[in-house]
Amino acid sequence: MENSKEQVRTFETSLEALEQIVRQLEDGDLPLEKSLELFEQGIRLSRECQERLSQAERRIEILLRDNQGRPVAAAFKEPPAEATDGRTGEADS
Numbered sequence: 001m002e003n004s005k006e007q008v009r010t011f012e013t014s015l016e017a018l019e020q021i022v023r024q025l026e027d028g029d030l031p032l033e034k035s036l037e038l039f040e041q042g043i044r045l046s047r048e049c050q051e052r053l054s055q056a057e058r059r060i061e062i063l064l065r066d067n068q069g070r071p072v073a074a075a076f077k078e079p080p081a082e083a084t085d086g087r088t089g090e091a092d093s
Contacts, residue, residue, distance in 0.1 A: 011052045018045040 021042040025035060064072050
């Protein structure tokens with residue numbers, strides 16, 4: 001049964017399948033019924049990927065708690081522009 005196959009896909013496999021569906025739909029060379037079928041598959045895959053991302057986020061939140069169970073939050077720090085464009089500068093040292 002295909003539903004069991006979809007349930008054992010990895011996030012990456014599901015995302016790849018979703019990208020393929022998007023490419024097929026963007027080409028626009030499909031009959032309406034096939035387009036609707038692919039669209040429905042895409043929606044299922046999108047929801048599956050979103051759920052897996054939510055689960056990963058919850059796992060990360062649990063892992064980032066301090067020893068008293070309080071969440072540890074830190075601002076995301078982007079790398080300096082010098083580090084991302086290949087140039088080096090004194091600010092890096």
